[in-house]
Amino acid sequence: MILKSDKLNELSDPLKENILPKFAVKLGITHHSPTQATQPDGSWLFKYLFLTQEQRRLLPSNAQMKAGVAVNNILQKFYADTIWNFGPQRKLQPNKNILKGKAKEELITSEVDEYKLYVPNDEKDRSKFEKYQAEIVEVANHGFSALENIGGAALGPIVCEEQISITQDFSSLLCPVVGRTDFTFNGVSTGGSSQSSFPSLIIELKTSWSKLGKLKKDGTRSFIVSSLPTAPSYTHLLQCSYYAAKYDFKVPVKLVYLTIKGHQTFSQDNCIDLTPDALRRHFNNMCNIFRRRELILSQFEDEDRNTIISKAAEVIDPNFDHPFAWHGMPQEFMDEARKLWRIS
Numbered sequence: 001m002i003l004k005s006d007k008l009n010e011l012s013d014p015l016k017e018n019i020l021p022k023f024a025v026k027l028g029i030t031h032h033s034p035t036q037a038t039q040p041d042g043s044w045l046f047k048y049l050f051l052t053q054e055q056r057r058l059l060p061s062n063a064q065m066k067a068g069v070a071v072n073n074i075l076q077k078f079y080a081d082t083i084w085n086f087g088p089q090r091k092l093q094p095n096k097n098i099l100k101g102k103a104k105e106e107l108i109t110s111e112v113d114e115y116k117l118y119v120p121n122d123e124k125d126r127s128k129f130e131k132y133q134a135e136i137v138e139v140a141n142h143g144f145s146a147l148e149n150i151g152g153a154a155l156g157p158i159v160c161e162e163q164i165s166i167t168q169d170f171s172s173l174l175c176p177v178v179g180r181t182d183f184t185f186n187g188v189s190t191g192g193s194s195q196s197s198f199p200s201l202i203i204e205l206k207t208s209w210s211k212l213g214k215l216k217k218d219g220t221r222s223f224i225v226s227s228l229p230t231a232p233s234y235t236h237l238l239q240c241s242y243y244a245a246k247y248d249f250k251v252p253v254k255l256v257y258l259t260i261k262g263h264q265t266f267s268q269d270n271c272i273d274l275t276p277d278a279l280r281r282h283f284n285n286m287c288n289i290f291r292r293r294e295l296i297l298s299q300f301e302d303e304d305r306n307t308i309i310s311k312a313a314e315v316i317d318p319n320f321d322h323p324f325a326w327h328g329m330p331q332e333f334m335d336e337a338r339k340l341w342r343i344s
Helices: 006-010 022-027 041-050 063-079 104-115 123-150 234-246 276-298 305-314 331-340
Strands: 082-086 092-096 158-160 163-166 177-180 183-185 201-207 211-215 221-224 253-259 262-266
Touching: 022 276, 022 305, 041 276, 041 305, 041 331, 063 104, 063 123, 063 158, 063 201, 104 123, 123 201, 123 211, 123 221, 123 253, 123 262, 163 234, 177 234, 201 234, 234 253, 234 276, 276 305, 305 331
Parallel strands: 082 158, 201 253
Antiparallel strands: 082 092, 158 183, 163 177, 183 201, 211 221, 253 262
16 A cells, blocks of 8 residues: 655655555655665664654764765865755755865865864774874875866866665665665766766775774874775665666766775776666665565555564664674664563
8 A cells, every 4th residue: 555645845846746555645754765775774763764764863973984075075166066965944955166276285174173172982883983094185185086087177067965866666675765875977978978968977985094903012002094995885885886876877977986095986987787688687785675674664664663572672682793784883873772672
């Protein structure tokens, strides 16, 4: 059974006319997202169904995430003609980037100053926070080099953080899939689509930061510098496949990695996993993740919200030992999660 959801009005235009299944309306689900596909089913259930949106906003950030945002902001503010951000009522909308072309040094200084306002969670996070203040400068400069090598502003107009959606008609899912692109280039084609309504290139940007080493005798910690990858991460490929699927796999997607050691760009020219055929397979895999979740929830859609969640938890492994899924979860929320799965 499918119902119209008033909650769709809270999102931007691509979702206005979508029809949602009964379980989605009861649970407040308006869409899937590529980021959710990178989460195991257990942590996804807890974060996106059990917790309210207000509770999710209480989940702590960390120094790595904040540093990544800083670098992303620096590069987007320098290159973008348009940046999508939240306006009134937290609705995403495109806005002209008034900082485009501003001096790189000024943008870096401004974002580092903003980064310094972050309050670390604990002593380990504080050590990283202090270390990354200098790394942001190096990583951002490698980002400038990477984007200039690709073509930079010459490939514009450039749109950042654009919200795009894939409807149920295309994916055969019960809910739409919604995500945001890091960089969308709308200039002359670089070997992708000849369709004028399609962009010429999409770039997904990833940063990696030095990791904490062993504790020294003086109480400080050493750091292990992150190496550039020799191949893309599978979860990153899932995200790239979503952007490709939006444009029927006719627009090339490049995956750019940045560390203090330099930059590495993967594309269909040097990575078989970013060819159209491979991206189709990755997108199908992502849809299978969403389809499995929809099938689980649809079994219980005649129940109330809390019962749907508790019954779904009975058939989903929480996987509390996962290396990152539950990392940083506040203790009070972990207690709630164990209670949901009846684990003392």
